[in-house]
Amino acid sequence: MANKSLPTSDFRSPTSPKLRIVIVGHVDHGKSTLIGRLFHDTHSLPDGKVEQIRKASEAEGMEFEFAFLLDALLEEQEQNITIDTTQLPFRTASREYVIIDAPGHKEFLKNMITGAASADAAILLIDAHEGIQEQSKRHAYLLSLLGIRQILVAVNKMDLVEYSQERFEEVRADYTEFLSKLGIEPLDFIPISAKLGLNITTSSPELNWFSGSPILEALETLEISAPPEGLPLRFVLQDVYRFDERRILAGRIETGSLKVGDEIMFWPGGKKSRIKTIELWNASVAPTVAAVGEPVAMTLEEQIFVERGQIGGHPGEGPAEGREIHASLFWLQAESLAVNTPFTLKIGTQSVEGRLVEITRVLDSSTLEPLPGSPAALHKNEVADVRIRVRKPLAFDRHDRISGCGRFVIVTGKRIGGGGIIREAEYAGDQTVTSDNITWTISPVTREARVEHLGHRGAVLWLTGLSGSGKSTLATGLEYQLHRRGLASFILDGDNLRHGLCANLGFSPEDRTENIRRAGETAKLMAESGLVVICSLISPYRADRENVRHICERDGIPFAEVYVNASLEVCEARDPRGLYKKARAGEIKDFTGLGSPYEAPETPEIEIQTGVRSLEDSLQELFQFAVDLSRSTEQAVGGELERGSGI
Template sequence: MIDNNQLLRFTTAGSVDDGKSTLIGRLLYDSKSIFEDQLASVTATSLKKGHEGVDLAMFTDGLRDEREQGITIDVAYRYFTTPKRKFIIADTPGHIQYTRNMVTGASTANAAIILIDARHGVVEQTKRHAYIASLLQIPHIIVCINKMDLVDFSEAVYYEILSHFEEFASKLYIKDVRFIPISALLGDNVVNRSEQMPWYQGAPLLDVLETLHISSDINKIDARFPVQTVLRPQSAQHRDYRGYAGRIASGIYRVGDEVMVLPSGFSSTIASINCGFDELEEAFAPMSVAMTLSDDIDISRGDMIVKPNNQPEMQQEFDVMLCWLHHAPAKPRTKYVIQHTSNEQKAMIKQVVYKININNYQRITDNIELEMNTIARVTLKCSQRLMIDDYKTNRITGSIILIDEATNETVAAGMVV
């Protein structure tokens, strides 16, 4: 039964010491998803550090540096299963210098849990994380108002924070927002309903996670097949075979379909589709397949096979919402490598249109510098045209990353607008 369960990917975000790691530890602990040897190891470490009971945060802080400092500094992925659903958790750091890690952790999430310390209410990091969740089109936001035990489980405090969050979130593109008052340390409303907060009539967190509707973010309409490699077997049996292999980004392809190859614009029809040793009549996203065409066309890595009546935009200059990830600020007119699907080109930031003031979501247009964690709209200019879609309609062909040529480090991630 479990093998057929839906998989829910969710990310946790919040300010420093809001209790993200403790919350995940409580989820794992109360749902009995922890191995005995792991429990014994964390229990021993907790006693060594002087804790009275088990330090739940240690179940997610897997790196030695994290355990020693008592903070999360990297994206920690955890997996657990209940009778109703499978889960992948991306636990991201709360420190402002690690905001870039949230972009990584949230990029594939179906839902985001944003933690708020009931004592402090909505802070800058809360707004930053909500904005990133909105930017990445995460369909479900669960706002967990944590540490309710430290405010005497006050209903008034809960509704004051709820009202403040709704006020600024109304400016964002968020489809579904839910609020849960919890105490991760004591377990209130995490897996089991709290007896301390009878005024809260909603479901505990795990029930919400188990019943969230998971809508596929795969675009089923626009056919996009970025070519990763060309297959030319050397054996005599397959000497004439020329296949184009890659992962279908969106849409459906069938044998006999008329297709167009971009950027060349040549047309042909699909002769065969193979997935491993199996020959298929049709394939769809996100399958990895190899196609052959009826005509000999010069196709290489980075080209895209599409339908003639449904083509992406081919642009050399375009705007993206960019999250700057690198510790060094962006340098004007510097050339970067842009990675878009399987296509790599040289690119430069031609113009910074505006950056977002994360406190009030206003657009700043004067004296803009792209520093770490800056979110800005920029115009990119590439050495050749790219086949792009808006991120809102296609998350695969609407996303890019920028790479520093000298160090090969990823310096920015962007969504086409």
């Protein structure tokens, strides 16, 4: 009937929250010993525990170690199980602490990140004798990715180096240099001996050359992370509920604050309305303001289509929006993450399919230098800089600006495999125009007004494929159908453009790139006027098509890559204009598919296999896709996307 060995009776909280600390460092540098020591010296252990362990050690013929205390707390000794992340509470006279511990070596990183992601501070432990080791560096790098700013370095086992100040200074100099590369400035370096209890609660005569604070005093100066102040509003939308007449937007304020009457805009998309009420159950008076960290339920003045995943903000202060992310990524899963393998990316409440397009560099955690070669996959416990593409626009922030909207996880299969932070973001408003003498002329007719006038929004459908694949046939068929349905549309045909706008261009790679850029810019302008623009160009280079996508999406124009796919054999057999014949005869040089490469799309929005399916079926599918793409999102209000109407 004995109490469990975890000191649950010491987990009683007074009014203040607890400071959460994670202790990391290379294996055998003394993590468990330090934790055992902290518990012992703060009298946070159940009565008689130390004696019990001392006797047990003696009976086994072993020297007593403070690390055993931790083991005992975790019941590891008795049960011989590997314990996952756990949280150990202790208190000093002034406040309470939680040590987040992740014992076990094999899965240490996964568990450490799970625990450390919510820590307020970290102690990086270094063995004075061994000095900086691989994990000393890797863990520091991960702390920097997790955004933990309060870091103490404890130089342990000073008793093994005869309390040498020289050795301490050497370790400090080495590690300071390394940490500065990560942008980490430790609050302090403290020489200790966890085993002997030196510089833990009080200063020790053996280390009298050290004038700083012992560990516990240093801990008392750390601050519990407070929600960041002074940042623009980020209201992370969790769900839309429908009760009786009310349509309630439920979410949390990640940063900033909001009040009834505020104009609020939702990204991606930029739909705008005004906050009508803040709903709170069981409140005598409905609140009119809500601040950072609060769960919020609100209703809007004007009903706009919003859905889970969008981020609310004040106009002009919104997040960045896009389909490509530059990030630093850590990978925790046994299966490697290869370039181009589809995964689910989750950021805030947004969830979207994506893939790595490039692993820019994998870092050697010992040197922070990039490893040689261009890696095709990221392996377990590696960190890398990557480029990620997602299938639909995301709203996000740069991690160092608003961390809550700048970090994400990657899910493969059913489990979280890794996480990352966003390094770059292009915000509307700070998009730079290259010459100071060019300014944008702003039209008084807004995009919304055009949508209202036409009944749909402008969009770009980019048909790419080999000559003879069926682009022109599909484009003309599609335009006819759209026109019949009352949608304003227009075809931009590659051949036609070469008669005028692009008449001065040939077929070299540079000229082909410029050709596509001009076509893309033109398509974007036409789409801005409200047209559904159907572009029909071979556009053989992936990078060129990506550039057009960027041109469109940068200005909020929906862009869809349509891969008109037919095999070279099929195209050559069709050869509607006899071009393949000429190319085979050597009359046309650099002909795409023969003398010049065609880079097929990797993740097109839609793929039409014209060699396999009937024209009628293909057209029907493309038509439906185009109608959906150009549908103004307001029209979807009340549609099947609405959730929660049953409650």
